[in-house]
Amino acid sequence: MKERGIIFNAEMVRAILDGRKTQTRRIVKNVMPDNGIWLKKPTKTRSGATTHVLDAPKHNLCPLGKVGDRLWVRETFKTGVCTESTIAYKATHKPSDLEEGWYEEIKWTPSIHMPRRYSRITLEITNIRVERLNDISQSDAIAEGAPPSHPTIDAISRECGFPDFSRSWFGQTWWHIYGKKNWQDNPWVWVIEFKRI
Structure with missing residues (x-):
């Protein structure tokens, strides 16, 4: 079992904490599926470009790991807000949580710079698959943190080119x-399912 960091914005962190988010999609890079065969992207050599065929079951192709591996969430944070050892997380700390006037003045540290020791959320990968971005189902959009659909809102979403509100919310978030x-290009994406531990 390996652990890797994964970045989520504040809205997605709240969805994980609320138990609404159990999936994430990340763009496939460096390999490309083609009719069920995985191809390593062409690399330039002195003799020209070469493409390497990979046996997907033999290779751990997903850069975030495999089933059973863990992901620690990197999110926007700040240390030393109230005391030297206090850690504040932008996703869940509101102005009322802190002394008046401080919140607006906080210089938040971007999630990319979060060290492992400050992470408060650990996820275990339960499934990995690959699909085209626009092939997301309504239930998968909800597992991504989207709100459930409603017939009235679905009608408006269809006018905007989405089959229902949940997929419209996911598409616009993307x-x-x-x-x-990028949405229109419909790239291949890793679909990573997880549970919070």
Whole structure:
């Protein structure tokens, strides 16, 4: 079993803490599935570009690990807010939690810089698969932290090109992080299912 850090924004951290988020999708890089065969992306050599065929079951291709491995969540934080040893997490600390006026002045440390010792959430990978981004199902969108759908809101979502509100919420959240063009490009993504431990 290995442990690796994984970055989540404040909204996704809250969804994990609430038990609403049990999946995450990350763009596949360096390998590409093609009709069930995994190909390592072409690399340039002196004799030209070469493509390597990989046997997916033999190789641990997902950069975040394999089933049973653990992920420690990196999130935006700040140390020494109230006392030298206090750790504040942007996802869950509100202005009322701190002395008046301090919250607006806090210089938060980006999640990329969070050391393991400050992480408060550990996840265990329960399943990994690969699919096209736009193939997300309604139940998977909800497992990503999206709210459940409602017929009235679904009708508006269909007008915007989504089959239901849950997938519309997920798609727009993806746009916010990766850009609308990335959604339209419909890349292959790792679908990582997890449970909080």
